[in-house]
Each structure stands twice: as C-alpha cells, then as structure tokens.
Amino acid sequence: PPAAPAKCSPPLPAQEACAMIRCFVAFHAALMHLSVLAVAGPHGAAPTVPAAATDCDGATECDGAHSLLQLHVEGARDRVSCAPLVAVLEHEPLLGKSANETIQLNLDAYCSLAKEASRRGAKLLVTSEYGITGYNPAADRATYMKLSVDLPPTVENPDLNRWVPCQSGSAAAPEPLRRLSCMAKENKIAIVASLVDRTDCRDHPDWPACQPSRDGFLLFNTNVVLDSDGAYLARYHKVNLWGESWMDASTSRQLVTFTPKEIGVKFGLFTCADVIYSWPALHLVEQGVRHFAMPLAWSNEMAQMQPLGWVQSRSRVANATL
Template sequence: MLKIIILKCLIFSANILGSVTDDNISENSYNGTENFYTAAVLEFNSPGNKFSSAELTVDANLKEYIKWIYNVKEYNVDILVFPEATLNYHGLLGDDLKKFAIPLPQEISDNEYEYNCDYSSNAILNELSDAVGNVSIYVSVNIVEIEECNESTSNTNNFSLYNTNIVFDRSGCIVSRYRKFNLFIEPSMSVPEEADLPTFETDFGVTFGHFICFDILFKFPAYDLVLSNISHFIYPSMWYSEVPFLTSIQLQQNYAYRNNIVLLSSGANFPSNSKTGSGIFIGKYGPADSIISYRNETKIIVAKIPKDLNDDSIALNNPKIQPYTPIEMDRLKTWSFIPKNIYPLQENFHVKNGEIECDFALNFTNLSLDYDENVGYVYKLAVNNGKRNLANIVNTGEMYCSIIPCLNDDIKTCGNKFKDSRNLVPSTIFHSISITMTVSNINKDDCLIMPTSLDFSIHPLNVASFQFIEVNKNEFKLEASKDIDEILTFGIYGRNFSMDEKIMHKSESNELLHIVESNESENKKINENLEIVKLQNYIENDDKNIGWKLTIYAGLMVVLCIIAAILVYRRLQHPYEHPLIVMRRKSEMNTS
C-alpha cells in the first residue's frame, strides 16, 4: 500500500515537471522523402543576465549552453544553433570583455582550421568542445574573440575583439569561423580588415553559410552568399524589432521566402529591450516554426529540413508554437519608424519616387468601431526610394511600396502600433490587394526586393495568404485575394545596396561609449539603442518564474504525499481505538 501511494505521487509530480519541459520544445517536420537533416535553434534567455558579476554571468551562460547541447541528443539533431552575444558578451564591458574573450588557436586557411582540436588552454572552448564531441552533432556558437595585435598594426590596445561565430563539427573541432562585418553600435568590437564568405561543409551533404544579426540587411556577406548559390544558413542574432518593416521574424521569414533558402535563426530573448525572435524558415514554404515573445523564456525549435528545396514532395506540418495574442504582445517593447512619403489609402494609386514606381490596386471596406472606447488603425500608403540613417552608424538604401498603420490621421503617428490592444478592433477589411514595384537603373545584384507583412500579434502573415511574383528583373508584384483585416503592414520592401554608406568610425563610437559609461543620465536615454550598456536586471514576472515555481510545487507535493502515505500506513498497522473500548476489551478478557 505504502509503495503504491508513493509511486502515484511521484508519477503525478513527474507529469508536472514534464509539462514544463515539453512546453519549451517545438518539433516539426515536412512530409517528404528521407533526403533531410534535423536542425535545432534556440530562442535563448541568458541566465547570466541576472548577475552583476562577470564571472557569474559567463559561468551561468556556459552551463546553460552545455545543458542544451546534451538536451538535444534525444531528438537526433544534426546541427544546433545558439544566438548572438549570449555567452561571453551581453552585459560585459571594458576589462571584463577582454578577460573573458576567447583566443582562437590559429588563422583560417581555405575556410578550415589547420590544427588539432586541443582547446585545453581555454576553459570555455574546452568545455564546449568536449560536450559537442560527446553528443556528436554540429554546433554553432557566437563568442567574443580576442586576437593579440602585432607591432605593425595601428591598434593602440595591442589587441582586437571580434563578434565571432564558430562552428564545431561532430568531433568537437572548430571547422568554420566568421567575424561579424556589419556591427550594430558595438564600439568594443573590431571590424575585420579582410573577410571571406564564411561557409562549411557537413557530413550529411549540406554546405552552410553563416552571418550574424545586422548582416542580414547588407550585401556582404549575407546576400553575396545567396548569390553564390548557398541555400542553407546559420543565423544567430540579438535583434531589435522595429515596426513596420523590421521586426525580427518578419524580416527573417521575408528573407528566406524571397531567396528560397533555409534560415536557421537563433535569437537572444530579452523582450523588455525589444530583443526576441527565432525560427526555422524553409524558403517559399514558410516557417517550420517560429517565435517572437513578450516573455523572458527559452524555447527550442526542432525540425526536419529538406536538403533540396526544389523537392516537390515538401509539405510542412502546422507550426506547434502558437502566436501570442495582441494583448500579450503589448508587453513586448518595440521600436518604431515613420516611413517617408505617406499618402491616403485609396483603391487605385500610382506614384513614382526616384528609381521606383509603385502601383496599388486595392479593394477594401472601412468598418465602424461600434463603441467609443474601441480603437482601430488608420491605414495609409508609403512609397520611398532613398537613404535611411540606421542608428547613426550607416546610411542605407531603402525601397518600399506598402500599406502601413497609423494611430490616427496624423502622419506623425504612422509606423507605430497601439500600446494597449485591449480595445483594438479591425478598422478595415482588405478584400483584395495588388501592389507592384517597378525598378529602373539599379543593378539586380545590388538590390534585394521582398514581400513584407505583419499582423496585430507582430507575426508575418502565413505565406499561403499571398503571392509574390518576380514578373521580370525590374518588376515585382505582391497579391492577396482573400479577406485580410488584422494587419499592421502589407507591401513590398527592398534594400538598395548601392546607396549604402558608413558614417560612424570606431573612434567616434569609442567616444560615444565614454559618454555612456560616464554619464548615468544619458544611459537612461539611449540604453535602448546601445548594446554597450550593461542592462539592469530585466523585469521579473510570473511568466519567467513559472518553471521554478512548478518545480518547487512538485517537490512539495512529493514530500506531502510521502508523509501522508506513512501516516496511512501507520494507521493501518495500528488502528485508533477509543480508550473506553480498550478498557472494556481488557475487562472482558480478564473476566473470561
């Protein structure tokens, strides 16, 4: 009896704990031939972010990395991708960055390391290599790398730090390295003087390219890799989501769809500062699964991926991760951007802007909001071909023909989302949409044009809900023929690489870093935009703590069940009897 009660208690508690683990995992696959590999990406919330000590920060992050490397073994994963800056970068400054930066043994020759796999001189590298070798998978890790400078360089620090991606093969050897070329306000990091297109081959017959975060917006290395016919990519990021065109999985899905590539996107999860977004995107078939979150959480996405995207038998299952509701996503802090050249929403509209022409053919119905407390977006049309300043780092060439959201008729409110969606209702139903962008006098290889869409929950629309057609090398068309109502963005977005021009040099960003570190009040104004500031402990909430709370609850349940079982057992062995009954029994025995 005692054993049965205890066993039932343990099973009950295990089910509680199991539900926590299962909730962090999304598995998907495609229904096709056996010509596939299995990949995993992490939406990763660094446990080290809660510590003020650099030593504790890096140690906690490393332990979590090792844990996940071993965790994926049960899913027969071939390759695992970790995000950007979540091991020995995020939250570290100055001397701490140098102290925990990792020296890599030698230079690369022909995209492969020519040295043995003994990393015993660096504890972080050694632990990662051992874990990867034990599990026997490919693993992509983003690190801060340190390289000592020789006397011929102009570096006054005698060392350089790089935001570097490394890839371990199944034996735990580093087979590829890429130093981030397009830095996003990272004054402690150096831009490599020379950079090759980073690729590596695997034993399962797939050649991967890789690039990091901000790189996705530029020709080198990301688009140059696409042009070189690489079709499978590793993409670690710590992305700041910006409405209406540049939220994380919106851009990731668009990029994979337009180029018909596989994008293994692993994102850092710090939603209180706009950083979130991960997924496995399979070309024109859309995401196997993806997540953009308002919660501090770690999730893993696992999917079987076709090696050949031209395989006609590909049919993705429905994604397992359900998008959060618009009300929940109000808690995600997003950036916003007011597009240029904004026009009223109209059924038929043609406009030329520089080297592009936009044609809109729309069929829509405006809806009543019904109640005074309800709010709805005012939609307008945005058209532009020109330069845009990104964080005072670079001027980029940007093109768009798009439907955009505004909070009201004032164009200064355009490009924003409502902060409170509790009373948000659809204000317009689009019955059909046809948008055409015609480009002239731009080299095809110097521009990237893709569809863009966003719904109320900050998710891109399902790829089955629209058609994107490259009519010819100069004309692109986006069409939707079914009713759409809960949209933030729908249109064509492009990059004109020939307009790009860097405007911030390392010396300027070092000066900016000095200002940030020495002026606390300025920190409060710009720490949303600068990855050079140690973030304060992110918002603690019940969503984040639910895992350990359930663990404690399950443990208490086990203890209480065991105590209850012991009491029941003792009661069965020694039943309680009232003292008068005992005295009467003794009296009867004496009489007899």
C-alpha cells in the same frame, strides 16, 4: 490573424505627419502578433512544427527563458528517410558575479540544451548571439575585454584536417572553445555558438582601430562552429555591427561556410545585422549557398526592423533556408 490596420483619411497638409504616425502605429500593432523566434524556410515560409516530437518530426518546448525549435533541412543528402533536423535555441543569458562565472553558467545551460536537442534527433544546434557572454548595450569595452578569449583560426581545409579542441589539451584551445568542442562530441551534434574573440593589435598593425591610444587589442563579435565529433569547423567575425561600440567590425572579405558531416549540406555563416546588408549574406547566395546559420540578439522594435520580417524576406528573395 490580427485585425487590419485602420484606414487613414487623406491627410491635410498640416495633418500629414500625424496621419502617417497613426497608420504606422496601427501597422506596428499588427506586426506585434508575430513570433519573436525568427526562422524561415525557402520562399520565406514558416517551418511546420508538429505538436509532439518523434525521430523525424520537430517540436517546440519552453522551459523558463530557454526554448528549442527544430526544423527540417531541405536538400540534405538523406532524402529516403527523414531530412536531418536543426535545433534553434532562444536563450536568455545568465549573468554571474565575474566574467568567467558568466561564461561558465551559460556553457552549463548550453550543455543540457545540447543534450536535449540531440535526444530529439537534431544534428545541428544554432545558439544565440551573445548567448555565452550576455548582451548589455550599456556596457563598456572593458566589460567585454574581460569576457573575451583568444580564439585560434581554423585549420586549413577543416573538413579533412580535423582539429578537435576537446582532445587537444593544448594552450591553443581556450576553455570556452574546448567546452563547446566536448559538448558537441559527447552529444554527437554540431554547434554554432557566439563568443568574443580578442586579437593582439601587433598582428594587425595597419588596422585603423589599432591606434596607440587604444588598448592594444581588437575585439570581434564571433561565431564558432564545432562539428559532431568536436572538430573546429569555422570562425566568423561579424562585419556589420549594430549598436556595439565595444566591438571592432571585421574588414575580412572572406566568405565563411561549413558543412556538418552528419548533414552533408553547406551552410553560410553570419550574424544578426549582417542579414540587412549585401556582404556577406547575398554574396554567399551568389556562390550557390542555400542554407544559413545566423545567431542573433535582435529585439522587436519599429515595424521596419522586426526580425521575422527581415528573415522571411531574405529567405524568400534568396530561395534559401535561414
């Protein structure tokens, strides 16, 4: 364990700010020992990760900038043998010479990683925020406009009405969604992935962002969920943006959940900075949801913004798996 932060002497009035900074820096140094990969079980406990993988045990394995972590889903329907596994992907996005090349390169990487997660017995793969398009805080809106796709809404009651973009062959399924659907279907694993959804402003004339001076579109930081048979289960537009000036914040008041058929447990869905706010995370908890999938692109920053701390505290307060 890291050494305890140095104790600060009672500050004199003129030294108060300096003393606070000394304590803060020492506290931050201790926190830097925490893992970048933020996963927490009920009550904020870290998941147990055995050294080697078996049919029922999780494992970690690093390969360059990609790593998988698998953990048990508590409360899943199969309590007699072993609980289903969820694989969490940490991924450094690959950047191509064009927007389409960037998307295809990262989908290619996802394909091999989904196969590996399925081979280890995982039933759900949660990938990272901006993992397909790349994350660049210095980019402008035009950059993400080129990386965006027109994602269709999910069908009504997707658990019963199974629409599989991989089998569709229609214009309603943009290429990235179709590839994710085929990836999930071929590997028999549900996938949560992050894309940029482009919506025509003519469908939302009352939105403040749809002003004549704008480009005529809304861009949403979006999670999509494909089930293990390739069915399109869920689409979620991020509400609480964080340093994403190129995106539009969703104003939807609809809580998004999904139930992978191979797991049989309902998951709540949100993204990164959403975990800090009451909507939608805590409202999902109030609805009885106790398992969550949260793609994120969160850097280790100041002590109060360490991702692992937020994930563990939210998990502990809600008695939930995040």
